[in-house]
Amino acid sequence: MSDVREKAVDEVFCSSCGAIIKKEAEICVKCGVRQRTQDIKFGAVTEKWETVLLLSIFLGGLGADRFFVGKIGTGILKLITVGGFGIWWLIDLITILLGKFTDKNGNIILRE
Numbered sequence: 001m002s003d004v005r006e007k008a009v010d011e012v013f014c015s016s017c018g019a020i021i022k023k024e025a026e027i028c029v030k031c032g033v034r035q036r037t038q039d040i041k042f043g044a045v046t047e048k049w050e051t052v053l054l055l056s057i058f059l060g061g062l063g064a065d066r067f068f069v070g071k072i073g074t075g076i077l078k079l080i081t082v083g084g085f086g087i088w089w090l091i092d093l094i095t096i097l098l099g100k101f102t103d104k105n106g107n108i109i110l111r112e
């Protein structure tokens, strides 16, 4: 049996050791490092899902969805390539719809 598992929707990876901890946890149970709760809260704010979705549909070709979640680097790349010539735009849109889109900290942008 392996103890490697997927993190649940209410869980996040520890910013220090990478252990799976509860999204609400302030301190990692494994390494004792205090989590950057501000960032974790950002990922937990589910109403942003609709904003990200709308940005992706209408301004995805300009990388607006990626800029919004803090992914500046890939946002610029998406802007330059005009949404990866439409392909990247479509992939990101599907990812958001499936509830698998993440912000710069790896927090999933969840649908409410």
Ligand SMILES: [Zn+2]
Pocket (backbone or CB within 6 Å): 014, 015, 016, 017, 018, 019, 028, 029, 030, 031, 032, 033
């Ligand atoms: Zn840890």
